[in-house]
Amino acid sequence: MDRRKFLQTTGLTLGAGSLPSLVPSVLRAEPPASTPAAAKFPAGFLWGSATASYQVEGAVKEGGRGVSIWDTFSHTAGKTANGDTGDVADDFYHRYPQDIEMMKQMGLKTFRFSVAWPRIFPNGTGQPNQQGVDFYKKLVDALLAAGIEPYCTLFHWDLPQVLQDQGGWESRDVAKAFADYAGYTAGVLSDRCKHFMTMNEMRSFCEIGYADGRHAPGLQIGRKRMAQLNHNVVYAHGLSVRAIRAHAKPGVKVGLADNVEAATPVIETPEHIEAARHAMRELNAMYQTVIQEGRYTPHYLKTLGDDAPHFTQEELDVIKTPLDFVGINLYTAHYVRAADNEVGYVSVPAPESYPHMYSPWLTIGPEALYWTPKLVSEIWNVKTLYITENGCSSADKIAEDGHVYDTDRVMYLRNYLTQLHRGVSEGVPVKGYFCWSLLDNYEWADGYDKRFGIVYVDFATQKRTPKLSAHFYEKVIADNEVK
Numbered sequence: 001m002d003r004r005k006f007l008q009t010t011g012l013t014l015g016a017g018s019l020p021s022l023v024p025s026v027l028r029a030e031p032p033a034s035t036p037a038a039a040k041f042p043a044g045f046l047w048g049s050a051t052a053s054y055q056v057e058g059a060v061k062e063g064g065r066g067v068s069i070w071d072t073f074s075h076t077a078g079k080t081a082n083g084d085t086g087d088v089a090d091d092f093y094h095r096y097p098q099d100i101e102m103m104k105q106m107g108l109k110t111f112r113f114s115v116a117w118p119r120i121f122p123n124g125t126g127q128p129n130q131q132g133v134d135f136y137k138k139l140v141d142a143l144l145a146a147g148i149e150p151y152c153t154l155f156h157w158d159l160p161q162v163l164q165d166q167g168g169w170e171s172r173d174v175a176k177a178f179a180d181y182a183g184y185t186a187g188v189l190s191d192r193c194k195h196f197m198t199m200n201e202m203r204s205f206c207e208i209g210y211a212d213g214r215h216a217p218g219l220q221i222g223r224k225r226m227a228q229l230n231h232n233v234v235y236a237h238g239l240s241v242r243a244i245r246a247h248a249k250p251g252v253k254v255g256l257a258d259n260v261e262a263a264t265p266v267i268e269t270p271e272h273i274e275a276a277r278h279a280m281r282e283l284n285a286m287y288q289t290v291i292q293e294g295r296y297t298p299h300y301l302k303t304l305g306d307d308a309p310h311f312t313q314e315e316l317d318v319i320k321t322p323l324d325f326v327g328i329n330l331y332t333a334h335y336v337r338a339a340d341n342e343v344g345y346v347s348v349p350a351p352e353s354y355p356h357m358y359s360p361w362l363t364i365g366p367e368a369l370y371w372t373p374k375l376v377s378e379i380w381n382v383k384t385l386y387i388t389e390n391g392c393s394s395a396d397k398i399a400e401d402g403h404v405y406d407t408d409r410v411m412y413l414r415n416y417l418t419q420l421h422r423g424v425s426e427g428v429p430v431k432g433y434f435c436w437s438l439l440d441n442y443e444w445a446d447g448y449d450k451r452f453g454i455v456y457v458d459f460a461t462q463k464r465t466p467k468l469s470a471h472f473y474e475k476v477i478a479d480n481e482v483k
């Protein structure tokens, strides 16, 4: 489909004169012929979108795929909104060619997808399943043919059920199985895919899955076991970085997609900024900090007391295996202020009236997209960063005229991207941005009710309708500038 035809089908091009002007003519000065260079993102900035296997693929019983903990969990009564499962989701397993065509028309330069571990190793370990490998090879080839750079996440929460039955992320053997799977998969894809992320959001799958129990596997293991599980997960990450480097073609870049707790100064004064710097290390002690520094902060260990994890120096060395890039998933800000205490900060609680998007947890804090990459790069001397997820849920509806006017998502994205631009223009080394998500999809325990896509999906017909935000984003990409 050519570009003009795409815009006609979507019908959403708001060309000049298509809406009556609300601005008195005297105020309507001619715009400058070209925008000042200062408002632009650097040439080559990688604009993309992100998805995850279980949230979009469907086809859970096809291609020799094994069972994951999300199949089990979503099919357990009472665990997800409306009993929704990822059995069909966006049917991306079958529809990826058309979806890639749509990405191409939108001008996306990159696409972040995840590999379902149980498609590659249906039993977690052992014999690889060639049909699974072939699916991801075809997907990557289709992206490359469309001029879209693939970014591959190796674990986005769909752990093979057989491995959960052996203790899941609490098990040392599972950590080793993950490294084997990651090394194998990067090995077979690395002739065509050059960027790999080991895990997506360690904090989310550990805390929500094993402490709150709101996500698969739905456990509540308590503080002591949690501390050990967190240690095992970062150890698995480190092992997998080494395995990927051992098996992948030279030149492949390895990182992770971490939902770094986004310590943000409540007011931008030197003392609160300093507080955010301290908070960044402490709030992320069990994930990014130990990965970057190869040690737990004294405050973290002291707070845990007898519940602190057991570990060896050798494990810490594995955990801090250097990365080529850090991916940050960022949705909300964690405001902090300076305090005269042991750690130099306290968290600032949000009042009940604090604005949020359609998901109650998704509070709005655009400056976090300035502060988090800036502090991460400064504290740990990280030279290459990506925003591997940012986006929001909205109560999207198809309007009578067939369009989806998600003005709130446009508001959210515009404000966050403006803060990202602020950082990038000051030299914060963010090289790309992946909007979560391309398509409305299976939002875990929230089922299909919470829509995060810039493209609307009618789940009964699988019809895709680009929302207003897709057209906003298309314009951002085309002009390399926030509009």
Ligand code: PNW
Binding pocket: 052, 055, 200, 201, 204, 329, 361, 389, 436, 443, 444, 452
């Ligand atoms: C992330 N919470 O998950 C994930 O990486 C995506 O798979 C997900 O769809 C996206 O963000 C939007 O939610 C989260 O309850 C899920 O705080 C839940 C929470 C946070 C992140």
